[in-house]
Amino acid sequence: MLAVLSAASQAVAQTPAAGNAERGRALFQQSCALCHPTGQAGAPGATPAASAAANALPGPILAGVVGRPSASVPNYGYTPALTAAHLTWDTATLDRFLSGPTILVPGTVMPVPVPDATDRRDLIAFLATLRPALPPTPGLDVSAMPRKATPGDYPNDAPGVHHRIEVAKLPAPFATVSARINARTSPQPDGAKLSVPAGFQVKLFLAGLSGPRLMRTAPNGDIFIAETAQNRIRVLRAADGADAPTENSVYADHLTGPFGIAFYPAVNPQWVYVANLNSVVRFPYHAGDLKASGPAETIVPLLADSTAGHTTRDVGFSLDGRRMFISVGSGSNVAEGIPAKTPEEIRAWEASHARGSAWGFEANRADVLVGDPAGQGIKIFATGIRNPVGLAVQPGTGEVWVATNERDALGDELVPDYVTHVKEGGYYGWPWYYMGNNEDPRHPGKRPDLAKETIVPDVPLQAHSAPLQLTFYPASVSGPSAFPAEYRGDIFVASHGSWNRSGRTGTKVIRIHLQNGKSTGEYEDFMTGFVIDDARVWGRPVGVTVAHDGALLVSDDANGTLWRVSTSR
Numbered sequence: 001m002l003a004v005l006s007a008a009s010q011a012v013a014q015t016p017a018a019g020n021a022e023r024g025r026a027l028f029q030q031s032c033a034l035c036h037p038t039g040q041a042g043a044p045g046a047t048p049a050a051s052a053a054a055n056a057l058p059g060p061i062l063a064g065v066v067g068r069p070s071a072s073v074p075n076y077g078y079t080p081a082l083t084a085a086h087l088t089w090d091t092a093t094l095d096r097f098l099s100g101p102t103i104l105v106p107g108t109v110m111p112v113p114v115p116d117a118t119d120r121r122d123l124i125a126f127l128a129t130l131r132p133a134l135p136p137t138p139g140l141d142v143s144a145m146p147r148k149a150t151p152g153d154y155p156n157d158a159p160g161v162h163h164r165i166e167v168a169k170l171p172a173p174f175a176t177v178s179a180r181i182n183a184r185t186s187p188q189p190d191g192a193k194l195s196v197p198a199g200f201q202v203k204l205f206l207a208g209l210s211g212p213r214l215m216r217t218a219p220n221g222d223i224f225i226a227e228t229a230q231n232r233i234r235v236l237r238a239a240d241g242a243d244a245p246t247e248n249s250v251y252a253d254h255l256t257g258p259f260g261i262a263f264y265p266a267v268n269p270q271w272v273y274v275a276n277l278n279s280v281v282r283f284p285y286h287a288g289d290l291k292a293s294g295p296a297e298t299i300v301p302l303l304a305d306s307t308a309g310h311t312t313r314d315v316g317f318s319l320d321g322r323r324m325f326i327s328v329g330s331g332s333n334v335a336e337g338i339p340a341k342t343p344e345e346i347r348a349w350e351a352s353h354a355r356g357s358a359w360g361f362e363a364n365r366a367d368v369l370v371g372d373p374a375g376q377g378i379k380i381f382a383t384g385i386r387n388p389v390g391l392a393v394q395p396g397t398g399e400v401w402v403a404t405n406e407r408d409a410l411g412d413e414l415v416p417d418y419v420t421h422v423k424e425g426g427y428y429g430w431p432w433y434y435m436g437n438n439e440d441p442r443h444p445g446k447r448p449d450l451a452k453e454t455i456v457p458d459v460p461l462q463a464h465s466a467p468l469q470l471t472f473y474p475a476s477v478s479g480p481s482a483f484p485a486e487y488r489g490d491i492f493v494a495s496h497g498s499w500n501r502s503g504r505t506g507t508k509v510i511r512i513h514l515q516n517g518k519s520t521g522e523y524e525d526f527m528t529g530f531v532i533d534d535a536r537v538w539g540r541p542v543g544v545t546v547a548h549d550g551a552l553l554v555s556d557d558a559n560g561t562l563w564r565v566s567t568s569r
Contacts, residue, residue, distance in 0.1 A: 018121065018125070019118075019121035019122040019123075019124060019125030019126075020121075020122045020125060021122070021125040021126045021128070021129050022126075023122045023126075024121075024122035024123045024124070024125045024126030024127070025126045027119055027122060027123050027126070028123060028126055028127075032123075032308065036060070036061070036062050037061050037062070038061070038062055038063060038130050060073040061073060062127060062130055063130045063131060064130060064131065065089050065094075065127050065130060066089060066090065066091065066094070066124070066127055066128040066130075067088070067089065067090060068088070068089055069086070069087070069088055069089070070082055070085055070086070070087040070088070070089060071083045071085070082105055085104075085105050087104075087105075091124050091128070094120075094124050094127070095117075095120050095121070095124060098113060098114040098120045098123065098124075099113055099114065099115065099117075099120060100113050101113055150412070150413070150503065151163065152413075152462035152463075152503070152505045153503040153504065153505060154503070154504045154505060154506075154507065154508075154528075154531040154534075157508055157525050157528040157531075158195060158525055158528055159195050159196055159197040159198075159524075159525055159526060159527065159528060160197055160524060160525065161524060161525045162522055162523070162524045163461075163462065163510075163522065163523055163524065163525075164521055164522045164523075165416050165460035165461065165462065165521075167416075167435045167436060167456060167460060170413060170414065170416070170435065170438070171411065171413050171414065173410040173411060173414060173440075173441045174410060174411055174441075175411050175412075175413070175414075176411040176412045176413070176502065177411070177502075178408070178409040178410065178411060178500060179412065179500060179501055179502040180499060180500065181498075181499060181501070181502065181504065181534060181535055182499050183497055183498075183499065183504070183507070183535070183536065183537045183540065184535055184536050184537075185536075185537060185538065185539075185540070185558040185559070186532055186536045186537070186538055187538060188538040188539070188559075189532060189538065192529065192532070192538060193529055194527055194528070194529040194530070194563065195527070195528050195529045196526065196527050196565055197526065199484070199567060199568060200483075200565055200566065200567055200568060201565070201566060201567075201568040202527060202563055202564065202565045203243055203563070203564050203566075204561060204562075204563060204564075205238075205243070205244060205245070205553060205561075205562040205563055205564035206236065206244060206245055206248070206561065206562040207559070207560060207561045207562075208560055209225070209227065209234070209555075209560040209561065209562065210227045210229065210230045210560055211227055211228060211229045211230065211557045211560065212225045212226070212227060212234075212542070212543065212555040212556070212557055212560060212561075212562060213225070213226045213227070213228045213259060213312075213468075213469075213542045213543055213555060213557055214226045214259050214260060214261060214312075214314065214390070214468075214469050214542065214543045214555075215261075215469070215543035215544070215545040215553060215555055215562075216261040216262065216263070216545055217545045217546060217547060217548065218235075218263055218269070218287070219263065219266070219267070219268070219269060219287065220287040220288060220548075221237070221238075221240075221547065221548030221549075222235050222236065222237050222247075222288070222290075223235065223236040223237070223238070223245070223545065223547065223553065224251065224261050224272070225543070225555065225562075226258045226259050226260075226261060226274075226543075228257055228258055228259055228311075228312075230253070231253060231254060231255045231256060231257065231258065232250050232251075232252060232253035232254075232255060232258070233250070233251045233252045233253075233255065233258055233261065233272075233274060234248070234249065234250055234251060235247070235248075235249050235250075235251040235289075235290055236248055236562075237290070238547070240479050240480055240481070240548060240549035241479070241480040241481060241549055241566075243564070247290060249290040249291060250291070251272075251283075251289070251290065251291055251292055252272075252274070252283055252291075252292040252296065255274060255276055255281070255296070256276045256277050256278070256279070257276055257277035257311050258274045258275070258276050259275055259276075259311075259312040259313055259314060260273075260274065260275030260312075260313050260314035260315040260316075260326075260327070260391070261273070261274055261275075261315070262315045262316050262317060263285070264282070264317055264321065264373055265317075265321045266317070266319075266321065268287070269285055269287070270284065270285060270286075271283065271284060271285050272285045272292070273299070273315050273324075274296070274315075275313035275314055275315040275326060276313065277307055277311050277313065278302060278303050278304065278307045278313075279298055279299075279300055279301055279302065279303065280298075280299045280300040280303070280313075280315055280324075280326060280375060281296040281297060281298050281299060282296070282297050282299055283295075283296055283297070298375075299373075299374065299375035300326070300371070300375040300378060303326065303328050303364065303369065304328060304331075304363065304364040304365050305361075305363055305364065306331050306361050306362075306363075306365065307331075308331045308332075308361075309329065309330055309331035309332055309365075310329025310330055310331070310386075310387040310389075310405075311329070312327075312329060312387075312389045312468075313326060313327060313328055313329075314326070314327045314388070314389065314390055314391035314469075315327075315391070316391050316392060316393045316400070317373065317393065318393060318398055319393060319395075319398040320398075321373065322372065322373075323370055323371070323372065323373075324370065324371050324372060324373050324375070325368055325369070325370055325381060325391060325393070325400050326368065326369040326370075326371075326378075326391075327367075327368050327369075327385075327388035327389070327390075327391040327402055328364065328365055328366070328367055328368075328369060328388075329365065329366065329386065329387035329388065329389065329405075330358075330362060330365045330366035330386050330387055330430065330431075331361055331362055331365050332361075332362065333407055333408055333409060334407045334409075334430070334431040334440060334442050334443070335358055335360075335362050335430075335431035335443075336442070337361075338358060338359065338360045338361070338362055338431070339359070339360045341359065343449075346447075353380060354367070354379075354380035354382075354383050354425070355383065355425065355427055355453070356383040356384045356427030356428075356450055356453065357380055357383045358383075358430075358431065362431075364380070366383070366384065366385055366386050366387070366430050366431075367380050367381070367382060367383045367384075367385060367388075368380075368381040368382045368385060368388060368391065368400065368402065368422055369381060370424075381400070381422065381424055381425075382422045382423060382424065382425065382426045382427070382428065383426075383427050383428070384426075384427045384428040384429045384430045384431075384433075384454065385402060385404055385422070385428045385430065386404060386405060386406055386407055386430040386431070387404060387405040387406075388402035388403070388404050388422075389402075389403055389404070389405060389467065389468045389469070390402065390403040390467070390468055390469040390470045390493070392470050392471060392472060392491075394421070394472060394517065395472055395474065395475060395489070396475070396489070396517060397517050399421040399422075399517075400421065400422045401419065401420065401421050401422065401470060401491070402419070402420065402422055402470075403417075403418075403419050403467035403468060403469065403470040403493050404417060404418050404419070404420070404428075404457070404467070405417055405466055405467065406418065406430075406434065406463070407430065407431070407434065407440070408464070408500040409500065410440075410441075411463075412463065412464075412501045412502055412503070413463050414434075414463055415434040415435065415463055416435060416460035416461055416462065416463045417460075417461040417462070417463065417464070417465045417466065417467050418457035418458070418459060418460050418461055418467075419457070419458065419459045419461065419467060419470060419491065419493055419512060419519075419523075420455075420457035420458040420459060421458060423455060426455050427450060427453050427454060427455065428454065428455050428457065429454040429455075431443060432446055432447040432450055433447075433450060433451060433454040434454075435454075435456055435457075435460065436454050436455075436456045437451040437452060437454055439451070458518075458519040458521065459512055459519050459521055459522075459523055460521070461495075461510075461523065462505045462506065463498075463501065463505075464498035464499065464500045464501040464505060464506065465495045465496075465497070465498060465505055465506035466495060466496035466497055466498065466499075466506050467493045467494070467495050467496075467506075467510075468493075468494050468495070468496050468541070468542045468543070469493070469494050469542060469543045469544050469545075470491050470492065470493045470494075470544070471491070471492050471544045471545055471546060472489065472490070472491055473487050473488055473489060473490050473491075473492060473546055473552075474488065474546060475488045475489050476488075477546070477549075477550040478550075479547070479548060479549030479550040479551075480549050480550070481547070481549045481550040481551035481566035481567055482549070482550030482567065483550060483552070483567060484567070486513075487511070489514055489517065490511055490512060490513050490514055491511070491512040491514065492509060492510070492511055492512075492526065492544045492552060493509065493510050493511075493512065493523075493544065494509055494541035494542050494543055494544045494554060494555070495507060495508050495509065495510060495541060496540050496541065496542060497530075497531070497537060497540055502534075503534060504531055504533075504534045504535075504537075507530045507531050507537050507539075507540060507541065508525055508526075508527060508528045508529075508530065508541065509525075509526045509527035509528075509541055509544060509552075509554055510523045510524065510525055510526055511523065511524050511525075511526040527541075527554065527563075527565060530556075537558065538558075538559070539556040539558050539559055539561070540556055540557055540558040541554050541555070541556055542555050542556065542557045543555035547564070549566075550566070550567075551564050551565060551566040552564075552565040552566075553565075
């Protein structure tokens, strides 16, 4: 949650702010600990594994944050906006930032404010108690460590390279240290280019966007894009075969962390649905609208009681139009600090929720929800899915598929991310198990009743790849840029790239070939070339959608660009 709250951890914090630091500690655990280490894991009594796990998080260490300059933790990939802000994180500035991150620092990637003044005061009081960071634990400086190259490392990526993660051959937890190498976005190096399979070409389609994320293609061919950090949806229009759009307009703004987009009904849609951070809204729609023709109507006012942690929500509809599916990610890495329940209490909880559903601050999180298109009858469809960022309904079969970011801090090869179809009533492991009956060592013996119920996903991916949006290539496309027949019905997935792995992985677009609508468990690289080295990238794919003419469009939120992949004829 404090995605850009940081400072150099080399000096003692100022006098604590007036507030309840203990309450602030609880708020931090529920709302911020998914991304930010405190830097205190090396305290006396902490095991090396605990220290590594606690500090292997994507956000910068917050030790000594109060009183320090912004954007000053060494080797962390800050946004240009925060780097240029030249702030000092005193209590007043922290309060202003937390109340409205994008107001104080336009362009920040922190999507969620802390609107309650008491919550802010208590959080700041807790942050003020954090000591300066301890010296790095020997052996955790990954850049200085020898490591064994694996097939999942980015130098082995190339269009057409096949990958298969064998669940039976996964290593034990903590077989390697839990690395933290946040990708620093650098300018595209001279001569660097993207690679696609023979017979295809990739070109820059549009630049100058603000953090483009998920994309969806309307039935008329318009491209809708979530600019999540700017709280808006943009729409583009391009002629078939064109190398650039001819129309570029903000369709709707003043949203709250929008990500998922869907059109309803599928034929001649009358609505555009948008999944916000904690709600689903819809706008009246007529084919060709470049701006919303009416105000947002709230369909689902509250998805969960908490919004911390994973913030992306996706939305889609069943083929018959009767059901609406919504994906909601977890509030933490692995439900650290979730209150204990007796077996009797667990049975009572699951009777009113769903088998394998978490509780406490994780209630109604890490799952796929289902209801009707009017937002009525919302209930849990499937559980134990840590962060199902992208959701799509498979043409032909009607099955719901998700692209999932699994948990961190167990080592380079754990836990595999995945793409899978989702079984109604199914349980997929989080937080107690992973990849079947592999128990998470951070919850030993907590849920033996679920060991044999955990579903192994269809396509495990290299751990820490961070798959985001997925899309099915249509079975019937007749445009000038249409892909060959063997791609019809396959899945394309945009992978944002790793941070919790000593060798960079992901940061590419992959293809999952389906045979008669089913996966083989294998996937292959489709578009590669964004990575410079283990610490630097020049782009990060997020969204994938198929244009009206059959081209594949890919969004890159690091540089605000869209790329167009088409057949080369």
